[in-house]
Amino acid sequence: MNRDWHRSLERALERAGHGATRERFLAWRRIEAILLRHLYVMRRSWPRLLELAYWPTVQMILWGFVTLFYVQHSSWVAQAAGVLVSAVLLWDVLFRANLGVSVSFMEEMWARNLAQLFASPLRPHELVIALALMSLLRTIISVSPAMLLALPLFGVSVFSIGVPLAAFFANLLLFGWSIGLFVSALVLRLGLGAESLAWVSVFALAPLSGVYYPVDVLPAWLQPVAWSLPTSYVFEGMRAVLFEGAVRFDLLATGAALNLAYMAAATGFFLHTCRIARERGLLIQQGE
Numbered sequence: 001m002n003r004d005w006h007r008s009l010e011r012a013l014e015r016a017g018h019g020a021t022r023e024r025f026l027a028w029r030r031i032e033a034i035l036l037r038h039l040y041v042m043r044r045s046w047p048r049l050l051e052l053a054y055w056p057t058v059q060m061i062l063w064g065f066v067t068l069f070y071v072q073h074s075s076w077v078a079q080a081a082g083v084l085v086s087a088v089l090l091w092d093v094l095f096r097a098n099l100g101v102s103v104s105f106m107e108e109m110w111a112r113n114l115a116q117l118f119a120s121p122l123r124p125h126e127l128v129i130a131l132a133l134m135s136l137l138r139t140i141i142s143v144s145p146a147m148l149l150a151l152p153l154f155g156v157s158v159f160s161i162g163v164p165l166a167a168f169f170a171n172l173l174l175f176g177w178s179i180g181l182f183v184s185a186l187v188l189r190l191g192l193g194a195e196s197l198a199w200v201s202v203f204a205l206a207p208l209s210g211v212y213y214p215v216d217v218l219p220a221w222l223q224p225v226a227w228s229l230p231t232s233y234v235f236e237g238m239r240a241v242l243f244e245g246a247v248r249f250d251l252l253a254t255g256a257a258l259n260l261a262y263m264a265a266a267t268g269f270f271l272h273t274c275r276i277a278r279e280r281g282l283l284i285q286q287g288e
Contacts, residue, residue: 083212083238083239083242083243084212085150085156085158086156086158086161086238086242087211087212087235087238088211089143089146089147089150089158090158090168090169090172090211090234090235090238091172091206091209091211092142092143092146093139093143093168093169093172093173093176094172094173094175094176094179094202094231095176095202096135096138096139096142096143096176097135097136097139097172097173097174097175097176097177097180098135098176098177098179098180098183098198098201098202099135099138099180099198099199100131100134100135100136100137100138100139100176100180101131101132101134101135101176101177101179101180101181101183101184102179102180102183102184102187102197102198103198104131104134104135104138105131105180105184105187105188106184106187106192106195106198109187109188109192110192114188118274118278124270124271124274124275125267125271127274128181128267128270128271131177131180131181131184132177135173135176135177135180136173139173139176147159160242161238161241161242162241163247164237164238164241164247164252167237167252167256168234168237168238170256171230171233171234171252171255171256171259172230172231172234174230174259174260174262174263175229175230175231175259175262175263176202177263177266178259178262178263178265178266179201179202179205179266180198181263181266181267181269181270182201182266182269182270183197183198183201184270185266185269185270185272185273185274186273188273188274188277189273189276189277205229205231208222208225208226208229208232209226209229209231209232209234209235210226210231210232210235210236211231211235214236214239215227215232215236228258229258230255230256230258230259230262231255232255233251233252233254233255233258234251234255236248236251237251237252237255
């Protein structure tokens with residue numbers, strides 16, 4: 001049966017003018033053409049090139065700092081499970097908030113629906129509000145089951161953080177929206193070849209945000225960069241609650257102020273990019 005299938009395929013290729021010999025059935029020039037096609041796309045898309053080296057590098061840096069911290073602070077190991085699970089759950093709030101905005105926007109691009117949206121009475125700032133609300137809904141749906149399962153599986157309840165959990169959630173949600181709007185603007189400006197930035201941008205911040213270790217574990221020259229991110233204040237505040245039972249209102253206030261600044265900048269950048277896209281006709285040129 002298999003041999004008959006190959007014979008019929010060869011006859012079909014011969015009728016189509018491709019030849020029937022096995023040498024022409026496996027033509028390296030055609031294979032080379034496909035390779036060149038993807039190499040040309042990669043060469044013209046710096047986000048794709050960045051992504052190739054990005055994931056191994058970020059993973060190495062992140063878990064290198066985690067290992068360094070727990071080697072130097074063995075007294076924390078007994079409580080490591082609760083801190084790590086809580087950190088993972090809170091980090092996922094940021095990740096899902098970002099994707100809730102950026103992926104919702106890119107779904108409109110994948111469907112080639114942006115031109116129709118902007119031809120309607122919909123205003124860009126109304127689109128921003130809709131994306132933010134969609135992100136909130138997606139985040140709640142995504143994170144809630146994980147938070148509920150953490151207790152029976154690992155004996156860890158993120159709700160033990162108490163009232164500050166709502167402040168941590170709001171800060172991470174707001175920063176996720178800022179990243180999502182910034183990424184959406186870049187995808188609109190650069191095309192769908194930059195869509196991987198929706199994932200790359202968030203994980204690039206993980207080593208600097210002190211998710212699994214305090215900021216002071218970082219090299220001295222990186223700490224000012226870490227303190228410029230709202231996420232660092234959230235996770236430092238989380239550890240203060242879990243280890244010391246203290247609510248650091250100073251950290252929450254600083255993180256909230258940074259979030260407002262980032263959100264204003266990201267919204268302004270997104271609205272500016274939408275205006276440029278309309279003027280240059282980018283809304284109907286949504287390829288790679």
